[in-house]
Amino acid sequence: MIKLINNFAELMKIQKITDDRMVKSARGVNEVCTAARGDQKAKMGRQISTANSIMLTGTIIAIFLGLLFVFIITRIITKPLNIVIQGLGEGASQVASASGQVSSTSQSLAEGSSEQAASI
Secondary structure, three states: OHHHHHHHHHHHHHHHHHHHHHHHHHHHHHHHHHHHHHHHHHHHHHHHHHHHHHHHHHHHHHHHHHHHHHHHHHHHHHHHHHHHHHHHHHHHHHHHHHHHHHHHHHHHHHHHHHHHHHHO
16 A cells, blocks of 8 residues: 555656746747747838828829829820811901991992992
């Protein structure tokens, strides 16, 4: 029986040593996990910063390209319209000139008719 008690005491010592090793290992693993978590948080912060910079740059480029396209499209639309407007202005000028000539001719005809009527 004493042998069994001594054997039990020896096993308890071994268990205590093993428990101490396990606790020490668990603490080491916990430290490694804490360090890894800190590294991952730092990496995430850098990735978020990079993503924000890329989005800001993309937004600025998109706005610039949008303004450039607006300018180009406006020029494409207004240039032909200005040509049409200029042509209409010239046409109106010609119509006004022809109208003046018709008026002058009508006046001359009226005067001629008046003179003929007076001479009869």
